[in-house]
Amino acid sequence: xxxxxxxxxNGPRPDKVTPARLGLYxxxxxxxxxxxxxAYVMLVTSFKSMEEIRxxxxxxxxxxxxxxxxxxxxxxxxxxVNCTGVSAGFWNSVKITIxxxxxxxxxxxxxxxxxxxxxxxxxxxxFAAITIGGFIPLQIFLFPMVRATAMLGLYNxxxxxxxxxxVFGLPLTTLLFRNYYASIPVELFKAARVDGAGFWxxxxxxxxxxxxPMLIVAGLMQMTGIWNDFLLGxxxxxxxxxPMTVQLNNIVTxxxxxxxxxxxxxxxxxxxxxxxxAYFVSGRWFVRGITAGSVKG
Amino acid sequence: xxxxxxxxxxDIGYGATAxxxxxxxxxxxGEFLVLLGPSGCGKSTLLNAIAGLTDxxxxxxxxxxxNVTWADPKDRGIGMVFQSYALYPNMNVEKNLSFGLTVAGxxxxxxxxxxxxxxxxxxxDPYLKRRPSELSGGQRQxxxxxxxxxRDVDIFLFDEPLSNLDAKLRTELRVEIKKLHHELASTMIxxxxxxxxxxxxxxxxxIMRDGVIQQLATPREIYQRPANLFVAGFIxxxxxxxxxxxxxxxxxxxxxxxxxxxxxxxxxxFPAEPREVVAGLRPEQIxxxxxxxxxxxxxxxxxxxxxxxxxxxxCRARENLLSARVAGDFPGQVDEGITxxxxxxxxxxxxxxxxxxxx
Amino acid sequence: xxxxxxxxIPASSPARTRATGRLRLPVAALAALTPAWxxxxxxxxxxxxxxxQLSLTNSRMLPSSEFVGLAQYERLFGTARWTxxxxxxxxxxxxxxxxxxxxxxxxxxxxxxxxRFESMWRTVFLxxxxxxxxxxxxxxxxxxxxxxxxQATMRAxxxxxxxxxxxxxxxxxxxxxxxxxxxxxxxxxxxxxxxGLRGIDADLWRATRIEGIPLWxxxxxxxxxxxxxxxxxxxxxxxxxxxxxxxxxVALTNGGPGQSTEVPAKFIMDSLFARQDLGLATxxxxxxxxxxxxxxxxxxxxxxxxxxxxxxxx
Numbered sequence: 001x002x003x004x005x006x007x008x009x010n011g012p013r014p015d016k017v018t019p020a021r022l023g024l025y026x027x028x029x030x031x032x033x034x035x036x037x038x039a040y041v042m043l044v045t046s047f048k049s050m051e052e053i054r055x056x057x058x059x060x061x062x063x064x065x066x067x068x069x070x071x072x073x074x075x076x077x078x079x080x081v082n083c084t085g086v087s088a089g090f091w092n093s094v095k096i097t098i099x100x101x102x103x104x105x106x107x108x109x110x111x112x113x114x115x116x117x118x119x120x121x122x123x124x125x126x127f128a129a130i131t132i133g134g135f136i137p138l139q140i141f142l143f144p145m146v147r148a149t150a151m152l153g154l155y156n157x158x159x160x161x162x163x164x165x166x167v168f169g170l171p172l173t174t175l176l177f178r179n180y181y182a183s184i185p186v187e188l189f190k191a192a193r194v195d196g197a198g199f200w201x202x203x204x205x206x207x208x209x210x211x212x213p214m215l216i217v218a219g220l221m222q223m224t225g226i227w228n229d230f231l232l233g234x235x236x237x238x239x240x241x242x243p244m245t246v247q248l249n250n251i252v253t254x255x256x257x258x259x260x261x262x263x264x265x266x267x268x269x270x271x272x273x274x275x276x277x278a279y280f281v282s283g284r285w286f287v288r289g290i291t292a293g294s295v296k297g
Numbered sequence: 298x299x300x301x302x303x304x305x306x307x308d309i310g311y312g313a314t315a316x317x318x319x320x321x322x323x324x325x326x327g328e329f330l331v332l333l334g335p336s337g338c339g340k341s342t343l344l345n346a347i348a349g350l351t352d353x354x355x356x357x358x359x360x361x362x363x364n365v366t367w368a369d370p371k372d373r374g375i376g377m378v379f380q381s382y383a384l385y386p387n388m389n390v391e392k393n394l395s396f397g398l399t400v401a402g403x404x405x406x407x408x409x410x411x412x413x414x415x416x417x418x419x420x421x422d423p424y425l426k427r428r429p430s431e432l433s434g435g436q437r438q439x440x441x442x443x444x445x446x447x448r449d450v451d452i453f454l455f456d457e458p459l460s461n462l463d464a465k466l467r468t469e470l471r472v473e474i475k476k477l478h479h480e481l482a483s484t485m486i487x488x489x490x491x492x493x494x495x496x497x498x499x500x501x502x503x504i505m506r507d508g509v510i511q512q513l514a515t516p517r518e519i520y521q522r523p524a525n526l527f528v529a530g531f532i533x534x535x536x537x538x539x540x541x542x543x544x545x546x547x548x549x550x551x552x553x554x555x556x557x558x559x560x561x562x563x564x565x566x567f568p569a570e571p572r573e574v575v576a577g578l579r580p581e582q583i584x585x586x587x588x589x590x591x592x593x594x595x596x597x598x599x600x601x602x603x604x605x606x607x608x609x610x611x612c613r614a615r616e617n618l619l620s621a622r623v624a625g626d627f628p629g630q631v632d633e634g635i636t637x638x639x640x641x642x643x644x645x646x647x648x649x650x651x652x653x654x655x656x
Numbered sequence: 657x658x659x660x661x662x663x664x665i666p667a668s669s670p671a672r673t674r675a676t677g678r679l680r681l682p683v684a685a686l687a688a689l690t691p692a693w694x695x696x697x698x699x700x701x702x703x704x705x706x707x708x709q710l711s712l713t714n715s716r717m718l719p720s721s722e723f724v725g726l727a728q729y730e731r732l733f734g735t736a737r738w739t740x741x742x743x744x745x746x747x748x749x750x751x752x753x754x755x756x757x758x759x760x761x762x763x764x765x766x767x768x769x770x771x772r773f774e775s776m777w778r779t780v781f782l783x784x785x786x787x788x789x790x791x792x793x794x795x796x797x798x799x800x801x802x803x804x805x806x807q808a809t810m811r812a813x814x815x816x817x818x819x820x821x822x823x824x825x826x827x828x829x830x831x832x833x834x835x836x837x838x839x840x841x842x843x844x845x846x847x848x849x850x851x852g853l854r855g856i857d858a859d860l861w862r863a864t865r866i867e868g869i870p871l872w873x874x875x876x877x878x879x880x881x882x883x884x885x886x887x888x889x890x891x892x893x894x895x896x897x898x899x900x901x902x903x904x905x906v907a908l909t910n911g912g913p914g915q916s917t918e919v920p921a922k923f924i925m926d927s928l929f930a931r932q933d934l935g936l937a938t939x940x941x942x943x944x945x946x947x948x949x950x951x952x953x954x955x956x957x958x959x960x961x962x963x964x965x966x967x968x969x970x
Contacts, residue, residue: 004365004367004368004369004372005363005364005365005367005368005372006364006367007364008364009357009364009365009366009367010353010355010356010357010366011308011352011353011354011355011356011366012352012353012354013352013366013367014367020871024766024769024771025771027762027766028766028767028771028777031759031762031763031766031781032777032780032781034839035780035781035783035784035839035842035843036780037799038795038796038799038839039783039795041795041798041799042795042798045798053804054803054804055812056803056804056808056809056811056812057809057812057813058799058804058805058806058808058809059809107691107692110688111688111689111691111692113688114685114688114689115689118681118685120681120685120686120689121681123689126689126692126693126696129696129700129701130692130696131956132949132952132953132956133696133700135896135948135949135952136700136704136945136948137899137900137921137941137944137945137948138900139921139924139925139928139937139940139941139944140703140704140707140941140942140944140945141699141700141703141704141707142925142928142941143706143707143710143928143934143937143938144702144703144706144707145699145703148703167695167699170692170695174692198682198684199682199684199685199688200684224786227788228787228788228789228790228791229788230788230789230790230902230903230906231902231903231925235929245788245790245791245903248790248791248794249790249794249906249907252794252907253910261798261804264794264798265798268791268794268795271788271790271791272787272788272791275786275787275788276783276786276787278786279782279783279786280779280783283775283779286782286786287778287782287847290785290844290847290848291847291848291851294848294889294890294893345862348862348866349865350862350865350866369865369868370862370865370866370868371865371866371867371868372868375866376866377862377863377866379859379862379863380859381857381859381860382859383857383859383860383862383863385860385877385878386881386882387877387878387881387882396867396869396877397867397868397869400867400868400869400870400873401867401868430965444863444867448867456859
């Protein structure tokens, strides 16, 4: 322990590398390795040949960067007898995710806006029901929803899976927007009312532009959520519209011939790519979505 | 035993972001020193540096005989009271007071004794078992003071402790802090932006602006002889009346020439060459009514602010708006013509270019 | 000395102005809420009732309307695979929730210690949360594959004693699922805890330094108690995630080896689609619903009280 009161002390305290500080960085580095290694292994393995994979050096870089596994994963890997790669699933996921995200965000925005500013009768009950609804396990809904969509002729169709996503996205999006609108001064709304603006005019001209940040956040959360969905796509999308996650799992579990790990890993990376890019590009928005979405009520 | 504090050639922050530059300050043992200034003037940063919560870029901090520049906050013999109280929200008052001592390994009976003493001084006995969330703002701040008190420190640091309280509580607690200083005779350093707190509490006030001490003096001196235009404008309510003009000095007495006329300043010696100056007159240095024997001017009342015991009237004289302090039962009316006597003999004069006080 | 209570209620809180200033409600406002009402009443409420009702009938392949009381539940809890699924879920849930809470809290504390490249660390710890459970499950399946994964690599490198084959051992497989789950969710906990840590008054930290309270003691005695709401939120989200766990198991172990990683959500799905046993599936789903509500409603309620206490309205 050095003297805390040296006579000549002047200026900033000399930096000293304490064991605590070293430990802190050691912890961070070890944690980072734990989180990064699986992704690293996947990436390098997808570039290796099967021979090299069997030599069991998962951490080494490939001797030769080989794109063939990626090409096969994208365009010709087989799920059962269906050899289209994950590309079909990719386009299906795009066709599901875009309309479902747009519709559920808009529905959440309108519902949140009507609930926070107009205080309609039964609004509190509706909001409480929506909040609790967000916690109900999907398994409860499956059989009746299958019957209902079948009755409407929407079962196993693109429109059906989009509708299902919008329905089950309602709690999160409503919550995000209601809480966001609760932070906007109610005087602003009153001023617009005094100026004679009506329900839709206030929404379109005032609230929607004001909620741009939340539109981004909610859009991001819904987009990654819907892209990453497995269960609903499996049940409701139908053979022709299977999303990427389902198709990936089908490819990986297809057991004809030898397992092509490099192709499987390339397919997995491809499936993870869209949400990952969204995550890395959006940065803080993603974090904001998590915190905003978790502060319920 | 009260101890002195000394800041020697202190810099805080580097380069363009420097908050405090080459500051020297000697605080006497047992003194109540107030650091006063607008927000962003560096007063809180300076206090944090004394506490050891902010590193210096250069310079030394001495507390008593010890150079504490590199010492941990806990080793400096200081207690600190924060604006947000900073009480431990999950502990009751008693635990808030004793927690630091328990951690430091002070014997149990000693802890009990010190908590009892602090509680008695600050009248906290009824609240010992309550949590901070169950206390009023004033009670919370008393607990925060108690937490500094139990540590038996030489120096108390206050960082805007009353700013979160309403006006009535602020006055009450101000009196209590003053009493506490009287009883303990400890050195206290107190940061505020409130001039009333500064004037009432301080032995000496250091007025800061942009990291530089503008004036370090007793409250009376600062009020009566502000060192520059900034201090003159910052202290006093309503603010000092400022009149631009020219000062012509001579040995026997000087002459002040302004848009309101030319006035003799008998007995005031200034250098002979003409100088562009600003004359500063406190509102009580402007007397209403003719025959005061002072330099008289004609003016029109434009606003009357009745405040109870006294009234402030705002009078227009050419392009100037002058405030004068008059009795509470002042009978005048708005738009009435009025004669004002200016007590220029006791006025302050500042150089128009530098803003500095002329002796 | 007479003090007023510190937490005064503002004379006109927005809530109050809103509540008293109810406006004439245009038809548009009611119309705008119609989709939400329809979804809540028809889908959320309607299907829940339908499912619960089905669980009380003797439905098998096809829905039946013959009421049989709790017979399906008796059958359900008499099914070994269901009780095993519940036991697995308990093991998985405890390890996963506690593990993710502890790891996430430590990550948040570490990131909060004014480290260099803070946002880089945060990005690294959170990215798994952006991945789907299918991707997560497949990644870990390969890492723990004894033939090509970490074990094979270590043994090839000469550490022949090294073993990491949890997914192939029925005693360890459920921990493999938990490990993958923690890997995916720890970042979420970190984000929630960080939000809580950043909400702690900066003066409080300074006060502890003045008092010389050691850092570990500050975290345990002062910081942790204040993170209650953050911990409750994280706990709730993780518990929900655990109960719903389906994709992760499908991708990582598909329930095996044997039945060692079967979970209720998967049991319900298999009963519904593979075995087409509606009675068991709906009874299982109802049990799942009851469990989730038993966990979330008290926490939601407690958080509501916390929030109102903090706002000073209680």
